[in-house]
Amino acid sequence: MDGSDRRVPIDAQQVAAPLSRSAVFLVVTIPSGDDALSTALEAVAGIDDLVKSVGFRDLGANLSCVVGIGSDLWDRLGRTDRPAELRPFTQIVNGEHRAPATPGDLLFHIRADRADFCFEFERLLLEQLGDAVEVVDEVNGFRYFDARDLLGFVDGTANPSGAGMAGATLIGDEDPAFAGGSYVVVQKYLHDLAAWNAMTTEQQEAVIGRRKADNLELDDTEPQRAHKTLATITDDADEEFEILRDNMPFGSPATGEMGTYFIGYSRRLWVIERMLQRMFLGDPPGYHDRILEVSTATTGGTFFVPPLHLLEALADAD
Secondary structure, eight states: OOOTTOOOOTTOOSTTOOOOSEEEEEEEEOOSSHHHHHHHHHHHHTHHHHHHHHHTTOGGGOOEEEEEEEHHHHHHTTOSOOOTTOOOOOOEEETTEEEOOOOOSEEEEEEESSHHHHHHHHHHHHHHHGGGOEEEEEEEEEOBTTTBOTTSSBOOTTOOOTTHHHHHHSOOTTSGGGTTOEEEEEEEEEEOHHHHHTSOHHHHHHHHTBOTTTOOBOOOBTTBOOHHHHTOOBOTTOOBOOOEEOOEEEEETTTTEEEEEEEEEESOHHHHHHHHHHHHHBTTBTOOOGGGGTEEEOOOEEEEEOOHHHHHTGGGTO
């Protein structure tokens, strides 16, 4: 259903880069003024060269960086065209559970199998950007044991693979001017691990909808649906709209701040939006995702990931 036989456009960004051991999620805003905008766009247009200049030290580190452009920044580019689904992140509020919308003009998703490569790339990038940007969020993620989150469950189980990756993540003929691009949504979740660890394994498994030890799916206890069900969007034929999740744990035992950084790529933004609505509002309504009892969203942003030829042309857009 996602056109899994499509070839990956040769100039698509590395959305489907292999899941890495380390990552940096960097979100910045660009202040008003032509100089700041010009400096930022020049740095973004040269992002592929920066990846090469840092990554050559060890090609096995698999350094990559995906750049996303926020809705407000796109409006400043002066273009007459626009990705069909690009819009600001919509805040969701349901009592004490909320998915906030937070500022962000540019997202840099930096990935490598060595943390020092992520560090060096970010250092040089911010050196280039200088005063042209303000960092509004920075999270250093790490792969935890056998791809588990800090709640102890395997994350990213339902990711597309092989030929199906492009069909799930890259825009196609439905928006030909932006074919090869993607949409990405990010959220930073903080976990109350004390509350989570006070639950029995069986209670935790009911929340997630999978067995903790071997990751096998469990049936829901209706009407309360598990996280894995609420986070899965299907069509009328019960075929799943896949997205690529590259979530990563983060945290500091010293400060007690720990959590999961959610990042989801899709050719259809509405799929992730509907997933979040089901989690926070419930499906059926009133039965929200019980993972929210121990996980609090503190950021939320939506970005368009342009193909490389559009990314490299940004320096001429201002």
